[in-house]
Amino acid sequence: MKASRRWIRDLDPAALTTLDAALARVRHLPWAEVTRANFPLPGLEALFDDIRDELEDGCGMVKLRGVPVDRYGEDDLRRLYFGLGVHVGMPVFQNRRGELMRAIRDEGAEVGRRYGQIETKSGETPFLSSYARTLTNGRLRFHTDRTDVVALLCVRQAAAGGISKICSTPAIHNALLRHRPDLLDTLFQDFWRSRHGEETDDPAVVYPLPIFGVEAAKFTSHYSLTYIEAAEMAPGVPKLSAAQREAIDRLMALAEELCFEMTLDPGDIQFLNSHVTYHGRTPFTDDATSGRNRLLLRLWLTMPNNRPLPAGHEVLWRAIAAGAPRGGIGQVPA
Numbered sequence: 001m002k003a004s005r006r007w008i009r010d011l012d013p014a015a016l017t018t019l020d021a022a023l024a025r026v027r028h029l030p031w032a033e034v035t036r037a038n039f040p041l042p043g044l045e046a047l048f049d050d051i052r053d054e055l056e057d058g059c060g061m062v063k064l065r066g067v068p069v070d071r072y073g074e075d076d077l078r079r080l081y082f083g084l085g086v087h088v089g090m091p092v093f094q095n096r097r098g099e100l101m102r103a104i105r106d107e108g109a110e111v112g113r114r115y116g117q118i119e120t121k122s123g124e125t126p127f128l129s130s131y132a133r134t135l136t137n138g139r140l141r142f143h144t145d146r147t148d149v150v151a152l153l154c155v156r157q158a159a160a161g162g163i164s165k166i167c168s169t170p171a172i173h174n175a176l177l178r179h180r181p182d183l184l185d186t187l188f189q190d191f192w193r194s195r196h197g198e199e200t201d202d203p204a205v206v207y208p209l210p211i212f213g214v215e216a217a218k219f220t221s222h223y224s225l226t227y228i229e230a231a232e233m234a235p236g237v238p239k240l241s242a243a244q245r246e247a248i249d250r251l252m253a254l255a256e257e258l259c260f261e262m263t264l265d266p267g268d269i270q271f272l273n274s275h276v277t278y279h280g281r282t283p284f285t286d287d288a289t290s291g292r293n294r295l296l297l298r299l300w301l302t303m304p305n306n307r308p309l310p311a312g313h314e315v316l317w318r319a320i321a322a323g324a325p326r327g328g329i330g331q332v333p334a
Contacts, residue, residue: 001166002177002260007059009051011066017043023072023080032100039083046325048087051271055149060276061166064269069155081153081269081297088271089301091330092147095131096199104152104296106286107139118196118203118233129197130226137286137294142167142278143224144254146198146316147300147327150279151271154264162284167259169221169276173212175254186247187212192237193316194230199330204234207315211251215320220275220308222316225252247324255280263295275307302327 011019019258029038035063041048051062064084069077078101085091091100115132135139137158142165160195176184190208199205213220225248231237240248255278264270272279286293302325319326 005208007061009064022139026079031082034079034082036086041087051088052305055273060273062271067267069267085299089303092300092302094300096329102298104298107135111135130224131197139283140281142280143251144222144274148303148306149271149273149301151299153297154266155295158284159283159292160285161289162294163261163263163282165261165280165332167255167278170219171258172254182312183247183250186243192231193227198232203230206234206237209316213310215308215310220309300328
């Protein structure tokens with residue numbers, strides 16, 4: 001895939017003219033009020049159909065290149081990006097207070113206090129929620145987001161690091177099937193997860209869900225070791241069995257072995273189907289004085305052509321039928 005162009009799409013000059021015309025129509029609106037109706041993109045329907053098909057029935061990832069990020073201020077860039085997003089899928093909430101677009105950047109040492117952490121033994125570093133970890137400059141382990149498709153627009157790259165890592169989860173499945181089918185069976189069984197940092201600040205709110213699932217010959221994987229580790233800290237939650245720990249260790253090793261690395265350039269949008277890919281990130285170092293401080297804008301999209309999910313996945317996704325709107329973070333009263 002690293003050497004292939006099958007997952008690369010480019011915005012041509014005509015598409016950029018169309019985007020500028022749509023942007024001119026919504027400059028008076030907050031970006032979250034941009035819709036398909038008020039942000040029309042005539043002539044780009046085939047591109048969006050192609051992106052949806054490649055994500056669901058192709059390789060599960062697409063890189064759309066050529067957004068002229070230097071041409072726009074951040075408000076206009078958000079309007080334009082959200083306008084593209086609503087033509088590909090439907091944005092869903094990324095936190096419990098209604099956030100639809102997240103700026104992925106290093107927010108400093110206090111992210112745990114703002115976005116969730118679990119206090120540990122005296123003198124030890126607090127355990128950060130998955131949400132908080134995203135907003136540091138540290139490494140992100142392989143994981144999925146709680147959405148059919150995660151989209152990342154690169155506005156600026158870091159001075160060093162911040163390399164994206166992508167792995168096919170069916171490839172991990174097939175490697176286990178060949179060499180360790182016993183561990184594969186374990187991954188189809190329930191693992192306890194915590195909702196800490198998502199719907200609640202309480203790590204004791206937990207739910208069971210397998211890491212792998214198949215429904216109607218369609219594969220899905222939902223995985224973040226952070227949520228599993230947080231659940232293990234909750235009273236009454238059973239510790240991982242030896243088989244579960246070995247299965248996770250092997251899964252992570254295979255993800256490293258089978259992944260490829262890529263750097264997003266400014267103006268690239270990376271779309272990943274969460275059901276068939278894991279993604280991660282290497283640590284990064286910013287240099288704000290030279291304008292090389294990493295900034296990505298993230299959308300979570302539920303897709304009109306999404307796959308059916310196995311029974312029991314309602315605990316996370318709420319809806320499991322093919323084509324049903326789903327995913328994102330459940331909302332709580334302000």
